[in-house]
Amino acid sequence: MKGGTGALTAALADAAKHAGAHIQMNADVSQITMRNNCAAGVVLADGKTISADKVVSAIDMRTTYLGLVDAGPLDGTVLKHIRNITYSGTMARVHYALDDLPVFKGLDGHSSQALRGHIQLAPTMTYLQKAFDPVKYGQFSEHPYLDIRIPTLNDPSMALGGKHVLSATVKYIPFHLREGNWETLHDALGQLVSRTISEWAPDFEQCVQHCHVITPLAMQNDYYLPEGSLTHGDITLDQSLWMRPIPGYTQYQSPLKGLYHCSAATHPGAGITGINGLNAARRILRGKK
Numbered sequence: 393m394k395g396g397t398g399a400l401t402a403a404l405a406d407a408a409k410h411a412g413a414h415i416q417m418n419a420d421v422s423q424i425t426m427r428n429n430c431a432a433g434v435v436l437a438d439g440k441t442i443s444a445d446k447v448v449s450a451i452d453m454r455t456t457y458l459g460l461v462d463a464g465p466l467d468g469t470v471l472k473h474i475r476n477i478t479y480s481g482t483m484a485r486v487h488y489a490l491d492d493l494p495v496f497k498g499l500d501g502h503s504s505q506a507l508r509g510h511i512q513l514a515p516t517m518t519y520l521q522k523a524f525d526p527v528k529y530g531q532f533s534e535h536p537y538l539d540i541r542i543p544t545l546n547d548p549s550m551a552l553g554g555k556h557v558l559s560a561t562v563k564y565i566p567f568h569l570r571e572g573n574w575e576t577l578h579d580a581l582g583q584l585v586s587r588t589i590s591e592w593a594p595d596f597e598q599c600v601q602h603c604h605v606i607t608p609l610a611m612q613n614d615y616y617l618p619e620g621s622l623t624h625g626d627i628t629l630d631q632s633l634w635m636r637p638i639p640g641y642t643q644y645q646s647p648l649k650g651l652y653h654c655s656a657a658t659h660p661g662a663g664i665t666g667i668n669g670l671n672a673a674r675r676i677l678r679g680k681k
């Protein structure tokens with residue numbers, strides 16, 4: 393997509409503004425206010441209060457109910473379900489600014505045509521299995537599975553002067569480490585990914601101008617994804633379909649009147665589909681009739 397996914401968000405924001413929405417950026421919500429057990433608005437981190445008879449949470453359940461709402465009126469079973477949601481972040485992301493395209497083994501020269509799609513560095517099923525196994529024990533493999541994209545091949549405007557951006561999703565990398573912590577392992581993770589790419593593209597490190605590592609901890613701290621879970625709660629059988637986000641509260645409604653959900657925590661889960669938001673909007677509008 394020209395301009396990357398940011399262009400999609402910008403287009404959606406423009407459409408919403410055109411339809412009369414007011415969007416406030418850089419405004420952390422620190423509390424969802426309640427009146428008579430109904431959502432009554434939000435308080436921002438700067439203390440500003442916004443009143444509303446409907447509040448839609450676009451974030452995960454744990455943060456919403458255990459961080460932003462007074463959980464007092466909640467039923468004990470509901471609270472137990474919320475506390476039991478599992479969040480097992482198992483991936484990291486490494487972004488590279490490249491002076492030039494690396495030459496991948498087996499491809500004819502730079503072969504930019506072949507590099508336009510997904511580049512999956514996982515040669516066999518056994519490799520994939522071994523890349524996954526250590527995460528169960530809070531460790532990560534020396535040979536991770538990499539899912540790489542070079543978006544500048546499809547949209548050169550994303551880097552100036554014919555340079556490139558390479559983005560590698562790194563699996564499987566645990567949020568909870570058995571030994572060490574992500575502050576000290578941050579650089580080692582970047583080096584591991586560079587080494588792994590170099591196995592397939594030997595000149596890779598010569599092409600790298602800058603490397604930005606997003607550890608599972610950074611996913612939580614910088615992107616508000618609890619325990620690095622990009623899906624706002626694991627997509628497991630017990631947290632899917634009529635049990636997502638929690639049993640009894642599917643259909644984008646919440647245990648509290650006037651509060652709704654529309655994030656990846658809801659059915660059908662994560663992905664840039666917009667379906668969660670669309671379904672939530674339909675649900676809210678249906679309730680208005």
Ligand SMILES: Cc1cc2nc3c(=O)[nH]c(=O)nc-3n(C[C@H](O)[C@H](O)[C@H](O)COP(=O)(O)OP(=O)(O)OC[C@H]3O[C@@H](n4cnc5c(N)ncnc54)[C@H](O)[C@@H]3O)c2cc1C
Pocket residue numbers: 419420421422450451484485611615616622623654655656657661662663664665
């Ligand atoms: C590294 C990575 C790669 C991915 N790759 C893909 C992919 O290739 N394809 C795909 O389809 N999906 C991908 N996903 C998943 C996809 O990005 C998510 O499923 C999707 O963004 C979820 O949308 P959302 O609106 O529910 O939540 P989010 O995108 O997480 O949006 C929630 C927003 O709420 C904000 N927020 C949090 N707390 C507060 C607060 N207290 N006050 C105010 N604002 C707050 C956050 O800053 C964030 O902007 C990826 C995710 C990650 C992390």
